[in-house]
Amino acid sequence: MLQAPSRDYSSVLGLALEKAKNALSSKGIVFSVEEGKGFYDIIVEREYLVAGATALKEAGFDHVVSLTVTDYPKEKKFRLVYHLTSYLDYEIAGAIIGLGVEVPRSDRPSVPSLTQVWRSAEFQEREVYEFFGIEFEGHPDLRPLLLTPPVAELRPLRKDFVVREENIYEGVPKSG
């Protein structure tokens, strides 16, 4: 249970990062840390993803806030980050730590699913699957969530899908 007085967010974030680092290095996982504004991303190699997730869950990061995927067509990769935080661990509650992996960009990229670790990732993984076409191995129910299957085939959030916007005169009937 969170208590008054309100705490300084950056110190909580620092504490959470330390905790996450300790949890990962105790399992012998290699990682690199990237700083964002208001959060840290811990990037691991693909084979460490499930082990790292289990370690972080044990360290108290109990749910996924956002499964953030960014497409970098120039570098030919997807950056896939599970942004995590904690409800039940008072010390680190609210601090956002990302557990990320870089996926090579291809037609059918795939990563191991973390739904078994965090149930809260289930719908977000389905969402990423339909928008980016990234397949999650071992996901219990991998179907498109928001889009219909033909639209999901277009992988709408990849950078090579370009939105065409109508101009100001479209929709204006010619005669008065």
Place this chain on the structure above:
Amino acid sequence: MPPKVAVKPLPKRGGLLAGVSDNLAALMIGIKYFLNPKRFSIYYPKEYPELRKGYRGFIILNKQKCISCAACARICPSAAMKMIRVPVPHPKEPEKTVMKQFPVINYQRCIFCGYCVDICPTEALYHVNYHDIVYENLAEMFWDLDTFQKEPEYPTAEEGIPVRLMIHEEYGLLKVPAREKQG
């Protein structure tokens, strides 16, 4: 004083007595409002709400102030504004004309966010305080430069009585006539 978490117990209600009294309380409050509804409905076309000054209604162009900077067209989130080139008299030599850019607006797309009014460096655009105008066809909603400079006719005002909704402690909103009756 910083905010804090407060754990509260859920108010429990049970037993025959509470059941009877709660039923009666619900019935009484119903009957209270049945006798005095305290309603604030506006009988719209017969009455219409007169909106405050500063309401973000239709946007009108004051052509004299426009400096053709195109900021309004660029900030428009729904791409409803567009700059067109029209000939205007040359400022120094009246017999010559020069081409100048002015915005026009497509009200099919306008979302009344007011960004164009706020970005205009010379206050050439302004809001009027009404928005409920019906058009007979879509083409009319595309305003050309002449229409854009005139405040549109407001037929509701001709048919109805203006009223104003006042926030009231007892009634929530209270309908009051917006103006004193003439005569």
Place this chain on the structure above:
Amino acid sequence: MSVLDTVASLIFYPPIWQLLILGFGGALVVAMVAVWFERKAAARVQRRIGPYWASPRLGGLMHLMADMLRYAFQQVVIPRTVDFWPFIAAPIFGMALSILPFAVTPLTSNPNFWPLPPALMEYSLLVALAITTLPPIFIIVSGWAANNPFTIIGGVREAFIILSYELIAILSLFAPAVAVGSLNIVDIVQAQGLVKWFIVLNPLAFLAAILAVAMSTSAFPFEIPESEPEVVAGPFTEYSGILYALNMGGAYMRRFVFGLLISLMFLGGWYPIVPGEGFILGYALPSLVVVVKAVVVVLAISFLRAIYGRYRLDQALDMAWRLVLPLTLAGILLALVEAYLGIF
């Protein structure tokens, strides 16, 4: 005897008069007023205006007329998947049976104006109650015939509700009969006289009867079979046009019939008017009093819509068996005690 006389005698032949003209026509008007009142009262409680623009001077009463006309001329869409004859027949039979109790309900003590010969009126309460239990069966039939998940769930819910309210309605309306010792409605009303109304003498049975009526006619908080958020319109989901109007009107008719019975059983019937001779004193005035009392009951039940939400099915059944049934039995016990004390 001219044709006109024949027609007149046919119209004023008591069963026909009471069943078709007063029963159907009157009930239609009452249903209209009840719906109007329901909407208007709910609107007042909810701080809005309600029906208004169709006839601002009448407070929007014409809205209901317009609604009826709309239903009458709306296209009746019958899906291909339904069981055709039961689908068509159920609302018609339901409506017909809803108004049938009028045929056995005397509205005056003057035997000239009873709908049935006096010998047959001996068991009028029993017959009226027996008929009121029939229409819900056709709601279940319509739900089943429409062949749609929502209608079937709605129909099953209706079945559950019937099982619990039927007993309560019959027992609670029998309480006055027990006290008086007669199944003749006229006897019971006469026994009540000017002051000894059962609403005062036996409030328990009265409360149970009101609850049973609310349940049987799907009034709030027992509007469970047609519960909108889960089952759209319950058994009536697939209906449209006049058939839908018959279904929905049937509920109001039943409510009115029960209202008549309650007004006769508990509210002193035609008293304070003592029926005399002639059409005006012997029939028109007393029946008007009965109908007005019935309308008050119907409107009071309609008013609950503005106050209550909807019970869950199991909670409604729970309430019926655990709260209302004991209440009814207590009411009958009270009636027995009153009979023993010889109040009547």
Place this chain on the structure above:
Amino acid sequence: MVEDVRIYGGWKDELGLKVVPSKKIGKDLYEVFIGPQHPGSGHMRITVRLDGDIIVEADPDIGYVHRTMEKLGEIRGWIKPIPLFERMAIHDACNITMPYVLAVEKLMGVEPPLRAKYLRSLLCEINRIGAHLYGFAIFGVFLGHSTMYMWAMGDREVFIELAEALTGARLTHSYPLPGGARRDIPADFPDMARRAVNYMRKRLKEYEKIFLNNPVIRSRLEGVGVISKGLAAELGIVGPNARASGIGYDVRIVEPYDAYPELDFEVPVFREGDALARTMVRVEEIKQSLRIIEQAVEWLEKNPREPIVDKYLYGKYPPLHKKIMESEGRAKLLPISAAMKVPKGRAIGRAETGRGETIYYVESDGGVNPYRVRIVTASARNAIAFKYVLPGHKIMDLPAIYGSLDYFPPESDR
């Protein structure tokens, strides 16, 4: 604290993720499609499989009002998406755009002045009350209580009127901007706000009588749709729904933004986790929001007016803009903001919207458009609850659970 989850026809596992039915099921399940064209649930569908009257499987099918917010956010510059993002939760407009504005502020390194912060918090709380009242209204419809619907919708009008006086628009305020707010309060605003607060306090007592203490409504809510603390954390439930399960998590406490660190209010938490607790959390939150409005209005009235945009931006204002700011209290946009560039970086902005925590992940590559905007709204995270909470309940409990979760499809579908 309610630990055992009441379900029919079987039992749930420890956390409540799986329903173990008591009798063998599988062949005679009854499938009912609730939605999308359905009076109870617009804009979404729940495929419910019934064993008799009991839900054994629920599959929420969302996305009927998906509007590609994330993709459109990538092509319209930095300011223009704000009116777009508002459309996710139209009655919660200031709250839902707040995290985006906070994230962009973090990237730009601008900080609004205190007065702008108070103004933004004021509108956020007005919006929060509006959102909760809207939730009550829909809840009333779900439970067949039309009076609650009309009352809540009518009283929401009072707060819409307040917001209109402040921003000039009833619902689509487009009020916060990176580095400030758009308008200062009009002169008669403090009085209006105080009257509205007093009125709402009286009305909440009447709500209690007709709705919250109404025996019929209470019996529908008590012990229904229980989400235990563990299950809430596992599913990542947010906002009032999590706070009803005993999780004291609120962004206004965890990562305070705007004027919230200076305001005196409580975050109400209940332990029961049932539909009634979720409803009561919202009632208590309305009370706290009223307190915040009072305090913010008092602060705004007491302190002298100052420019309501960031100092750096204000320094670039031409004289006409400064004059308008002083006379009308209206913040003008600089022409540069139509095509401004934001330094490279990644930022997460979050705020407590009416339905819970909303997160925007904004990535900039230093260009005129955001490189990536990831939006996770509260409803999007609560949607998973349908799948795991509904099984084991009667089908008549579905509206009570749906309504108490205060799920809003347009917000979830984005």
